[in-house]
Amino acid sequence: MALPKEELVEYIYKMVEAAAGKKQLKAKDIEKAVLKEHPDQNKNDIKFAIKELIDGGRCVYTYFGGSFIEIPRVEGAAKH
Amino acid sequence: MHKTPLLDQLESGPWPSFVKDLKRVAARKPQTADLLGVLERSYKDKITHWKHGGIVGVLGYGSGIIGRYTDLPDEFPGVEHFHTIRVNHPSAWMYTTKALRELCDIWDEHGSSVLNMHGSTGDIIFLGTRTEELEPCFAKLTAKGWDLGGSGSAFRSPSCCVGPARCEWAMYDTLEACYELTQEFQFDLHRPSYPYKYKLKLSGCPNDCVAAVARADCSVIGVWKDDIRIDQSAVQAYAGGELKPRGGATKWDKLDIQKDVVELCPTQCMSWDGKTLKINNRECNHCMHCINLMPQALRPGTERGAAFLLGSHAPILEGAQMSWVIVPFFEMEKPFDYLKELMTNIAEWWSEHGKNRERVGELILRLGMRSLLEAIGVEPAPQQVRIPRANPFFFWHQSDFDAEAKGRRYDTRQGFVR
Ligand code: HEM
Ligand code: HEM
Ligand code: SF4
Ligand code: SF4
Numbered sequence: 317m318a319l320p321k322e323e324l325v326e327y328i329y330k331m332v333e334a335a336a337g338k339k340q341l342k343a344k345d346i347e348k349a350v351l352k353e354h355p356d357q358n359k360n361d362i363k364f365a366i367k368e369l370i371d372g373g374r375c376v377y378t379y380f381g382g383s384f385i386e387i388p389r390v391e392g393a394a395k396h
Numbered sequence: 397m398h399k400t401p402l403l404d405q406l407e408s409g410p411w412p413s414f415v416k417d418l419k420r421v422a423a424r425k426p427q428t429a430d431l432l433g434v435l436e437r438s439y440k441d442k443i444t445h446w447k448h449g450g451i452v453g454v455l456g457y458g459s460g461i462i463g464r465y466t467d468l469p470d471e472f473p474g475v476e477h478f479h480t481i482r483v484n485h486p487s488a489w490m491y492t493t494k495a496l497r498e499l500c501d502i503w504d505e506h507g508s509s510v511l512n513m514h515g516s517t518g519d520i521i522f523l524g525t526r527t528e529e530l531e532p533c534f535a536k537l538t539a540k541g542w543d544l545g546g547s548g549s550a551f552r553s554p555s556c557c558v559g560p561a562r563c564e565w566a567m568y569d570t571l572e573a574c575y576e577l578t579q580e581f582q583f584d585l586h587r588p589s590y591p592y593k594y595k596l597k598l599s600g601c602p603n604d605c606v607a608a609v610a611r612a613d614c615s616v617i618g619v620w621k622d623d624i625r626i627d628q629s630a631v632q633a634y635a636g637g638e639l640k641p642r643g644g645a646t647k648w649d650k651l652d653i654q655k656d657v658v659e660l661c662p663t664q665c666m667s668w669d670g671k672t673l674k675i676n677n678r679e680c681n682h683c684m685h686c687i688n689l690m691p692q693a694l695r696p697g698t699e700r701g702a703a704f705l706l707g708s709h710a711p712i713l714e715g716a717q718m719s720w721v722i723v724p725f726f727e728m729e730k731p732f733d734y735l736k737e738l739m740t741n742i743a744e745w746w747s748e749h750g751k752n753r754e755r756v757g758e759l760i761l762r763l764g765m766r767s768l769l770e771a772i773g774v775e776p777a778p779q780q781v782r783i784p785r786a787n788p789f790f791f792w793h794q795s796d797f798d799a800e801a802k803g804r805r806y807d808t809r810q811g812f813v814r
Contacts, residue, residue: 342549343589344747367587370456377458379449382752383549383588 318357324350325365332375332385340384397422398433402440418510427508427524430474434466445472449479454534458588460544461530479530481507481522482545483537484578484585485514487571488558498540506533516611517595518555519545550588551581551743556598557605564691565684566600567618567700568728573598573735580736584743591750594743601696602684608705608719613756614739615705615719618728622697623677624686630693631673641689657686659807702728703779704738706768707757717757722768724779738772745771 319327328346335341341349347362366385369375376388400415407413415432422429434445449463462480469476483499499520503511507525515521525533534544545553554577557563559570577596584590597608600618608615633639637650651657653673658666665679666686673693675686687694704726705719726734746756749763760768769776800806807813 342591342752343587344591363583363587363589366589367456367583370458370587377453377548377588379458379463379548379588382592383458 318354318361321361321365324357324361325368328362328365329369329374332369333387336387340378340380340382340386342382342384346385397429398436400432400436403432403436421509425509427474427478428510430472431478431508431510431524434468434472434475437468437471446478454530454544457534457544457586459546459548459550459586460534462547464524475524477526478508478524479527480524481530481533482515482517482519482547482553483522484543484545484553485518485520485555487556487574488561489514489518489555490558490561499542502533502536502540506536517545517552518597519553544586546585546588546593548588549590549592550586550594551584551590552593552595553585554578554581554596554598555606557600559598559600563600563605565603565618565687565696567620567696568600568702569730570598570600570618572730573616573728573732576730576732577736577739581739590743590747592753592755594746594756596739598702602682603688610708610718612708612719613706614742615708616702616728616735617705618700619682619703619725620697620700621725622699624675624680624697625695626673626675627693627695628672631690632671634690634693639690639692643691651689655805657689659805659813660685700728701725702735704735706742707755707760709755709757719757720782721777721779723774724777738774741772742768 328350331346331349332341343363343366346366347359350357350362351359366375370377370385373388375385378384378386397419403415406415418428418432422432438445445466445468447465447467449465453459453461460482462482464478464480466472466475466478500509500511503509503522506529507522510523512521512523522533537543554574556570556574557566559566559568561571577598578585584594594614595612596614596616597606597612598616599606599608602617602619604615604617608617630639631653634641634651635653640646641648641651641656648656653668657673658668661680662683662685663679663681665676667674682696687696702725703721704723706722708717708719710716723738728735742756745768746759749767750756750759754762765780766776769780799812805813
C-alpha cells in the first residue's frame with residue numbers, strides 16, 4: 317500500500333542511510349526500491365520526497381561519474 | 397605573481413592570448429595569479445594538477461556547480477578550491493549590457509573574475525571559486541533572476557538558434573520553445589535523476605545553427621512539409637547576375653544554376669533547362685542548399701513544424717554519433733505539448749533501462765529502435781532509417797582532394813565530371 321507523504325520521506329531517508337558507505341544510490345534506484353515494496357506509490361511523490369530530503373539538507377547530491385543521493389559528509393575531496 | 401616563462405611564450409604569437417588576459421586579472425585577483433602558477437607547473441611537470449571534483453550543489457540543487465580542487469593547495473592556495481558555476485543562459489544568448497554588468501559584478505565579488513561566454517552546453521561559465529563562496533554567489537544570482545544550469549546526470553540547459561528574432565528561415569519560435577522546455581524540465585535540470593546527461597537543442601531550420609544534430613541527445617530542427625516555393629523570374633535574375641548568390645556572401649557574381657545548384661543537390665531532385673527550374677519535392681530532403689544560394693528565388697513551404705531527432709553524443713561507449721530522425725514532422729505551436737510528452741516518455745524509457753553513464757543514443761543501439769518506438773508509442777517510419785542513401789564503401793584519397801582543389805567537380809549521380 318502506498319505510504320503517506322511523511323512516511324515516504326522517512327522511508328527513503330532510512331534507505332539512503334542504510335546504503336551509506338556500501339552503495340551509492342541514484343534517484344532511479346530509490347524509485348525502483350520503493351516501487352518494489354509499494355507498487356502503487358505515485359512516482360511523482362517519490363521525486364518530491366527526495367526533493368524534500370535535499371532541500372532540508374538531510375541528503376545531498378554527489379557526483380562521481382554518475383549523480384547520487386547520499387547522506388552529507390564532511391567534505392573530503394579537498395584534502396585527499 | 398608567479399614566474400611563468402613557459403606561459404609567457406604564448407603571448408608572443410599573432411593571436412590574442414589568454415595568458416595576457418589572465419595576467420591582467422591576476423594583478424587584482426590572487427586566485428587568478430595562482431591559476432597561472434599552477435598551469436605553468438603543469439607545463440613543466442607535464443601532468444595536470446587538478447583533481448576530480450567532489451561536491452556539486454547549493455541549496456537543494458544537485459546541478460550547476462562543477463567541483464574542482466588542485467593537488468598542490470599549499471603551493472597555490474588561491475586554487476585550493478576552484479569550482480565552476482554554470483549559469484543558465486537566456487534563449488539565443490541575448491542580453492542587455494545591464495544584465496552582463498550584473499553578472500560581472502557578482503563574479504568579481506565572489507569568484508576569480510574569469511568567465512567564459514559561453515560553454516559548449518550554452519551556459520555562462522564562471523570559472524573558479526571557493527566552496528564557501530558558492531551559496532552567497534548563488535543567492536546574488538537568483539536575486540537578480542538568474543538560475544543555475546544543468547550538470548551531472550541531469551537535463552542540461554537547453555539552447556536554441558536565434559530563430560525568428562533575427563532570422564527569416566525560422567520555421568517555428570525557437571526562443572519561446574527553448575524557454576518553455578527549460579521551465580517544463582526545471583525539476584530534472586536541477587536534480588540529477590537520469591542515467592547520464594540529457595541535452596536538448598533547438599534549431600529553427602535545417603541549417604541547424606546550434607548544431608543540434610551533433611551536440612544534443614534531443615535535436616529539434618525546424619522543417620517544412622509542403623513544396624519549396626519558386627519565383628522563376630528571380631531564378632533568371634540569379635542566372636543573369638542581377639541578384640548575387642547567397643545574398644552577396646560568395647565571391648561569384650552570378651550563379652551557374654546547373655552546376656552550382658542543380659548538380660549539388662544531394663538528392664538530384666532538381667532540373668534546369670535554362671529557363672525553368674523544377675523541383676521534385678517528393679525527393680527533396682530539405683537540406684537548404686538551393687535555398688541558401690538563391691534566397692530571393694526559393695522559399696521553404698508554408699506548412700511548417702519540426703523534425704525530432706535523437707541520439708547524438710561524443711565518444712564514450714560506442715564512438716561518436718549524430719542524432720537520427722525519430723519523428724519526421726510535428727507541429728511546433730505553443731505550449732509545445734507534443735514535444736514535452738515525447739521527451740518525457742523517452743527519458744522514462746531510458747531511465748528504466750539505461751546503465752550508468754549510458755546515453756540515450758547508446759541505449760537505442762543496445763536495445764534496438766523497435767524497443768524505443770514501442771515504449772514511446774511512435775509509429776515506424778522510413779525516415780527513421782539511420783543512414784539513407786549513404787554509400788559506406790566510398791574512400792577518399794589525397795589525389796581526390798588535390799583534384800578538387802584544382803577545380804574537378806563531383807556529381808552525386810555521375811561521379812567525377814570535368
Ligand atoms: C583532469 C581534469 C578534468 C577533466 C577530466 C575534465 C573533464 C570535463 C568534461 C568531460 C566536461 C564535460 C562535462 C559535461 O558536459 O558533462 C567538462 C566540462 C567543463 N570543465 Fe572540465 N575537466 C577537468 C578539469 C577542469 C578544470 C581544472 C576546470 C576549470 C579550472 C574545468 C572546467 C570545465 C568547464 C568550465 C566545463 C564546462 C564547459 C561547458 O559547459 O562548455 N575542467 N570537463
Ligand atoms: C584540448 C582538448 C579538449 C577540450 C578543450 C575539451 C573541452 C570539452 C568541452 C568544453 C566539453 C563540453 C561539451 C558540451 O557540453 O557540449 C567537452 C565534453 C566532453 N569531452 Fe572534451 N575536451 C578536450 C579533449 C577531450 C579528450 C581528449 C577527451 C577524451 C579522451 C574528451 C572527452 C569529452 C567527453 C566524453 C565529453 C562529454 C561529451 C558529451 O557531451 O557527450 N575531451 N569537452
Ligand atoms: S538554424 Fe535556421 S532559423 Fe536558426 S538561425 Fe540558423 S538559419 Fe536561422
Ligand atoms: S533543399 Fe536540398 S534536397 Fe531539397 S531541392 Fe534544395 S538542394 Fe535539393
